[in-house]
Amino acid sequence: MRAITERDVRSCFVNCSKGDAKRLNLPKDFAQSPWTGLDFLGWRDPKAPDRAYLIAEKDDRLTGVALRLASAPGKARGFNSTSLCSFCHTAHTGGGVALMSARRSGDAGKQGNTVGRYLCADLSCSLYVRGMKQTLMGDGHDDGVPLEEKVARIKTNLDAFITSITT
Template identity: 40%
Template sequence: MNPLTEKQIRASFVNASQREAKQATLPDLDTVAWDKIDYLGWTDRKAPLSAYVVVEVDGDPTGVVLRAADAKSGRGRKGMCAWCEDVVDDADVSLYVARRGGAAGKAGNSIGTLVCTDFGCSRNVRRRPMAFEVGSDPARREAFVAGRIAGLRERCVRFVTEVASTR
């Protein structure tokens, strides 16, 4: 992912008011390993049920504001992330819901997905494949990891695009 500035991130949100974007608590951008992530995702340390994701869509940063379900609805349970689809990692997943952009969002329409609670999908898709996944052929390993990275990018872009959709 290309490095982003605070200004770019705040301007990227497609389902937030200017006030909401301005009030978002951003991560420390100096510590982000931009070359090792496929999207920027974080929870708001001041409002733990609020989270944010910024994905490059056609080369432009596109951000969405997410709301985590409460603990009774499944926050932090074991399951498979819809983005990284890692069958080995036993990380917690959370149901995150995003208000749609435009008039649909103002009418109360939203869309949800299960995502790694810590937004560690980029790390998960880059892990060394297990033998049962690809065998011992190094070329198959590289192709497998490349396919997982491409799949993650496609799924998170699809989600963000759907949130931004005005239908």
């Protein structure tokens, strides 16, 4: 992903108002984001734990999506359960995966329609597949699938998710 500015962030959201985008809290380490190692920028709102955001490049444009967590991670599922992220297919125990929903854009969103996916609760898919971050299960990123295929899988799943929000 290319490096982006705060202005880029606040102007690219497709499923929230300009006022909501203006008020959202950026990640505390935004300026130090490892841009070349990211397939998308994703973060949980540090001041509103039930909110999250992701920004990706789609059709050579930045597209931002505001997300809501369906329930607090770890509450709906026990620590011994294992869940899989819909984007990167990283396995997590306990609250490592959360159901996140996004209001659809346009009239569908105004009618209350949403799209949901089970995602890494910290939205660090890019770091997990590159072995730059580990789950509680340990170093599970080496499953024999080449990195290029893992990255392509994230991008394909992310693109389908964004398309389901914007169409």
